[in-house]
Amino acid sequence: MDFSALYKQYDGMAAPAYTLKVGKAELQIGDDVKLLRAVCELTCRQNAGYLLVEAVMNPNGTNGSAWLDAFQIGAVGSFSLGYGSRKKAIFCGILYEVHWDEPLSQGPLGLEAVFLDVRGQLMHSACADAGSTRTLSQMIETILEQDCCKKLAASREIDKLPTDWDLPVQRSGLSDYEQLCRAASFLCYEFYAYADTLYFGPPRPVSSPVLTSSDTTGLIQLRRRNTLEHQCAAVAVSGADDQGKRIYVRHARSREHGFGCKQIRSALTNDLHQPEPTVRTMSQAQYLAKARMEQRQRQTAGLIGICLGAPELRPGRFIKVSGFSQAVNGTYYVYTVRHTLDAGGYKTDWEAEK
Known part of the structure; x- marks a missing residue:
């Protein structure tokens, strides 16, 4: 959908609306409760998404009392955003931390609460079998059996892991989330892509742009980013086979085209060497x-945008930009989205890479 069409569909995006549910209660605002700010960040990077809620209330009021009862650690929260009666669910997670600012005089009670998404739940899950040995597929199967993943996994088919990667993973007391991240890194982010498919939809490249922007309608800021951060001339991976013989593979940066590419190549002279004790074959390396190397190279160029609130925009999606300069036009992979609702209205910040 083109952003200008979305702008018209939501009547100029002038009347943002939300629904916040905590536990089994749909929380209301009124004379005794005021929502100051809600910030929801979702990302395809290896960290948890979150929802930050800030409010003030009179705990003796009807709505204030409901808020006070609902915000209990571990409670499940969901958040929907949109305009008028048209709202989309953008977040579901657990209440991780809550702060109450006690009034020192005749003032309202302050609330600041943080919810973490599915990956945050994995991050804080207990490791029941620390010290034992399991294969990657067994570990991933166990993770998907956790309550926070069951609903998501029930509607998706998870491909079997290649048997070449089905190696033992030592359990040394790490949480399941840390093990998930290690497995994701070992599998070249493929399992993380599976998790993102459950949460956000199909990962790259099996996707078409969820949003296109051909003019400045609804755009507040558009910034083109080029960086040498995390860049290198090549990535080298080493390991050892079952006989102890060293395995070493180097993959060089692919040729780039466009303005400044010659300077980028001349500035990158160092290799990044990543020893991998779990690598046992040349094909794995x-x-x-x-x-x-490809994942790092994609991060060289990207876009950072701020627009009027767009609940349709999610990480793991593509956005197509046209009608601007040649350097900006193109299709980008959105990896982080931040929805902010406050006194200034509803805005969406997003970060994307080529």
Whole structure:
């Protein structure tokens, strides 16, 4: 959908609306409760998404009392955003931390609460079998059996992991979330892509742009980003086979085209060497080196945008930009989205890479 069409559909995006549910209660605002700010950040990077809620209330009021009862640690919260009666669910997670600012005089009670999404729940899940040994597929199967993943996993088909990667993973007391991240890194982010498919939809490249922007309608800021951060001339991965013989693979940066590419190549002279004790075959090392180099190279150029609130915009989606300069026009992979609702209205910040 084109952003200008979305702008018209929501009547100029002038009347933002939300629904906040905590536990089994749909919380209301009124004379005794005022929502100051809600910030929801979702990302495809290896960290948890969150929802931050700030409010003030009279705990003796009807709505204030409901808020006070609902915000209990571990409670499940959901958040929907949109305009008028048309709202989309953008977040579901657990209440991780809550602060109450006690009034020192005749003032309202202040609330600041943080919810974490599915990956945050994994981050804080207990490791029941620390010290035992399991294969990657067994570990991932166990993670998907957790309550926070069951609903998501029930509607999706998760491909089996290649048997070449089905190696033991030592359990040394790490949480399941840390193990998930290690497995994701070992699998070249493929399992993380599976998790993102459950949460956000199909990962790259099996997707078409969820949003297109061909003019400045609804755009507040558009910033083009070029960086050498995390860049290198090549990625090298090493390991050892079952006989102890060293395995070493180097994958060089692919040729780039466009303004400044010659300068980028001349500035990058160092290799990034990543020893991997879990790598046992040459094919594994080649696989990791190639994909990790490609993943880093995609981060060289990107867009950072701020627009009027767009609940349709999610991480793991593509956005197509046209009608601007040649350097900006193109299709970008959105990896982080931040929805902010406050006194200034509803805005969406997003970060994307080529």
